[in-house]
Amino acid sequence: xxxxxxxxxxxxxxxxxxxxxxxxxxxxxxxxxxxxxxxxxxxxxxxxxxxxxxxxxxxxxxxxxxxxxxxxxxxxxxxxxxxxxxxxxxxxxxxxxxxxxxxxxxxxxxxxxxxxxxxxxxxxxxxxxxxxxxxxxxxxxxxxxxxxxxxxxxxxxxxxxxxxxxxxxxxxxxxxxxxxxxxxxxxxxxxxxxxxxxxxxxxxxxxxxxxxxxxxxxxxxxxxxxxxxxxxxxxxxxxxxxxxxxxxxxxx
Amino acid sequence: xxxxxxxxxxxxxxxxxxxxxxxxxxxxxxxxxxxxxxxxxxxxxxxxxxxxxxxxxxxxxxxxxxxxxxxxxxxxxxxxxxxxxxxxxxxxxxxxxxxxxxxxxxxxxxxxxxxxxxxxxxxxxxxxxxxxxxxxxxxxxxxxxxxxxxxxxxxxxxxxxxxxxxxxxxxxxxxxxxxxxxxxxxxxxxxxxxxxxxxxxxxxxxxxxxxxxxxxxxxxxxxxxxxxxxxxxxxxxxxxxxxxxxxxxxxxxxxxxxxxxxxxxxxxxxxxxxxxxxxxxxxxxxxxxxxxxxxxxxxxxxxxxxxxxxxxxxxxxxxxxxxxxxxxxxxxxxxxxxxxxxxxxxxxxxxxxxxxxxxxxxxxxxxxxxxxxxxxxxxxxxxxxxxxxxxxxxxxxxxxxxxxxxxxxxxxxxxxxxxxxxxxxxxxxxxxxxxxxxxxxxx
Numbered sequence: 305x306x307x308x309x310x311x312x313x314x315x316x317x318x319x320x321x322x323x324x325x326x327x328x329x330x331x332x333x334x335x336x337x338x339x340x341x342x343x344x345x346x347x348x349x350x351x352x353x354x355x356x357x358x359x360x361x362x363x364x365x366x367x368x369x370x371x372x373x374x375x376x377x378x379x380x381x382x383x384x385x386x387x388x389x390x391x392x393x394x395x396x397x398x399x400x401x402x403x404x405x406x407x408x409x410x411x412x413x414x415x416x417x418x419x420x421x422x423x424x425x426x427x428x429x430x431x432x433x434x435x436x437x438x439x440x441x442x443x444x445x446x447x448x449x450x451x452x453x454x455x456x457x458x459x460x461x462x463x464x465x466x467x468x469x470x471x472x473x474x475x476x477x478x479x480x481x482x483x484x485x486x487x488x489x490x491x492x493x494x495x496x497x498x499x500x501x502x503x504x505x506x507x508x509x510x511x512x513x514x515x516x517x518x519x520x521x522x523x524x525x526x527x528x529x530x531x532x533x534x535x536x537x538x539x540x541x542x543x544x545x546x547x548x549x550x551x552x553x554x555x556x
Numbered sequence: 557x558x559x560x561x562x563x564x565x566x567x568x569x570x571x572x573x574x575x576x577x578x579x580x581x582x583x584x585x586x587x588x589x590x591x592x593x594x595x596x597x598x599x600x601x602x603x604x605x606x607x608x609x610x611x612x613x614x615x616x617x618x619x620x621x622x623x624x625x626x627x628x629x630x631x632x633x634x635x636x637x638x639x640x641x642x643x644x645x646x647x648x649x650x651x652x653x654x655x656x657x658x659x660x661x662x663x664x665x666x667x668x669x670x671x672x673x674x675x676x677x678x679x680x681x682x683x684x685x686x687x688x689x690x691x692x693x694x695x696x697x698x699x700x701x702x703x704x705x706x707x708x709x710x711x712x713x714x715x716x717x718x719x720x721x722x723x724x725x726x727x728x729x730x731x732x733x734x735x736x737x738x739x740x741x742x743x744x745x746x747x748x749x750x751x752x753x754x755x756x757x758x759x760x761x762x763x764x765x766x767x768x769x770x771x772x773x774x775x776x777x778x779x780x781x782x783x784x785x786x787x788x789x790x791x792x793x794x795x796x797x798x799x800x801x802x803x804x805x806x807x808x809x810x811x812x813x814x815x816x817x818x819x820x821x822x823x824x825x826x827x828x829x830x831x832x833x834x835x836x837x838x839x840x841x842x843x844x845x846x847x848x849x850x851x852x853x854x855x856x857x858x859x860x861x862x863x864x865x866x867x868x869x870x871x872x873x874x875x876x877x878x879x880x881x882x883x884x885x886x887x888x889x890x891x892x893x894x895x896x897x898x899x900x901x902x903x904x905x906x907x908x909x910x911x912x913x914x915x916x917x918x919x920x921x922x923x924x925x926x927x928x929x930x931x932x933x934x935x936x937x938x939x940x941x942x943x944x945x946x947x948x949x950x951x952x953x954x955x956x957x958x959x960x961x962x963x964x965x966x967x968x969x970x971x972x973x974x975x976x977x978x979x980x981x982x983x984x985x986x987x988x989x990x991x992x993x994x995x996x997x998x999x
Binding site for chain 1: 655656680682683684691693695720722723724727856860862864865867868907908909910942943945946947948949950951955988989992993996
């Protein structure tokens with residue numbers, strides 16, 4: 305896994321594309337990490353730092369939430385924007401049990417405030433993107449942008465790149481969404497879906513103040529309410545969600 | 557002698573050791589054939605820390621060497637708990653030395669006996685720019701046992717369990733010079749000396765082959781006497797190792813507060829395996845030290861524990877301290893209050909966890925029933941548990957507790973505080989809620 309971080313390529317816009325990733329065919333539930341792109345050669349070190357942080361965050365997710373989750377590198381796969389994840393692409397990922405895909409790029413920019421580095425971390429929450437593809441709300445694929453000074457010390461930068469809480473929330477949301485929509489599980493899906501969705505909501509609300517996270521938290525709660533109403537309407541279900549004390553919203 | 561036969565002989569020798577006060581240590585145990593000491597209560601397995609390939613030229617073995625130093629430091633900390641074994645493994649952290657593979661082999665074999673305990677430690681050294689960082693992970697368990705606690709109130713049992721037994725600990729920055737000191741310290745610790753004296757004649761423990769296994773026959777300060785077992789007797793003599801750095805060396809425990817966490821967990825597990833309270837005071841002191849120091853040198857952006865992603869790294873030690881208070885408890889309300897405080901802090905850190913909220917709620921109930929003047933009416937404890945199962949309706953333990961709590965509220969035990977009584981107007985509604993819950997809990 306460490307090797308992929310070292311194989312950063314300097315990208316240029318013309319050859320950027322979303323290449324197929326052979327790792328999607330590996331068995332089991334999985335997360336894909338695409339190549340971390342440095343737009344300028346001078347940013348290779350920053351890109352490497354970012355790649356390692358993403359890897360760390362995913363290792364923490366595996367350790368604390370789901371050791372069966374596998375993390376696979378997709379070398380040379382370089383999404384440019386969330387729109388690269390078209391319906392057929394996302395459907396293929398969903399069919400192959402991909403929960404999340406993470407990509408990132410760093411670029412030097414200059415605006416009115418002067419030169420700075422732009423760090424973009426892209427997240428694809430596969431089931432959210434797939435099931436909400438037409439509405440686009442909430443976004444299942446999005447970019448969180450950070451800004452760093454050109455010579456910001458790594459000490460200052462590395463903690464900013466720690467998204468472990470956020471990634472745990474996205475993984476829970478992906479899991480809960482798939483469970484809720486998995487009709488093959490029939491009445492057995494409501495409880496685990498509800499658990500993951502309420503967990504996602506809680507984690508998203510404590511993950512930070514990003515607007516996307518707030519939208520995703522609301523979505524998680526909405527789906528959790530659907531798990532509640534689905535359970536209550538399901539003649540085969542006989543669990544807690546059918547009792548009079550169960551309520552639709554996740555309780556804080 | 558073929559390696560497989562050496563391992564088998566060694567395991568056979570360890571199995572014959574007496575079960576009380578067994579201290580054993582193995583270094584350079586190949587990851588592809590992991591083992592634990594079958595006769596001991598608690599085994600600690602340390603996997604090599606993975607390291608970036610860029611360190612290969614200057615410090616090719618630093619991840620493995622750090623693993624051995626962690627093993628020795630842990631040995632000094634936990635030898636007091638008795639019946640412990642430590643195994644340092646070597647191999648590829650990206651391949652056969654992953655925690656999943658090693659744990660699968662250990663738990664899948666008969667070596668780890670039922671109810672005996674295991675702590676697995678692994679980690680990563682990673683590089684950002686010219687800086688290096690260190691992150692440790694750990695997992696602990698007792699085979700076929702749950703880390704739970706029970707409250708018996710009014711003849712009814714309320715039970716709760718730890719929310720996780722697998723943790724990622726805070727990343728820490730380390731300087732390249734510290735890696736060099738790790739290597740120097742390793743070079744010192746890897747020598748078997750004739751006497752516990754830095755000037756005594758020595759034999760170097762080979763940096764190839766293995767496992768090299770020893771019984772621990774004496775501990776004097778930072779010196780540990782090792783007696784080679786079975787196959788190792790043909791390779792190495794009895795001797796003393798300096799398990800901790802001299803005062804001018806790198807203090808691993810100072811740089812890695814998580815080693816205090818390992819000590820605390822080791823004491824907790826030792827107490828539970830043997831069903832005795834003796835190790836708990838030292839274990840609690842170690843956990844307290846960890847909770848006080850875990851942020852020191854940690855490389856985190858946020859002061860807020862949850863936002864920094866370190867929720868479990870703090871919440872689980874809190875829960876362990878709560879359970880340990882109860883294991884040592886004399887039944888006083890002060891003990892109940894102390895345990896409840898720990899569980900409440902953990903639940904506040906992870907409101908999404910039904911198990912954390914469950915522990916907080918049931919310890920609150922227990923406290924309320926011991927105090928004659930509880931500050932919360934019973935309905936609030938019901939609300940706590942209802943919130944937990946509302947968010948996690950599959951948590952059977954919390955559901956069972958909720959049903960028991962309804963019964964405790966509707967039929968308070970003798971001596972329950974006056975505030976525990978339920979107004980008649982509420983009684984009918986609570987009875988209906990209880991009956992509906994009991995209906996869904998029927999098998």
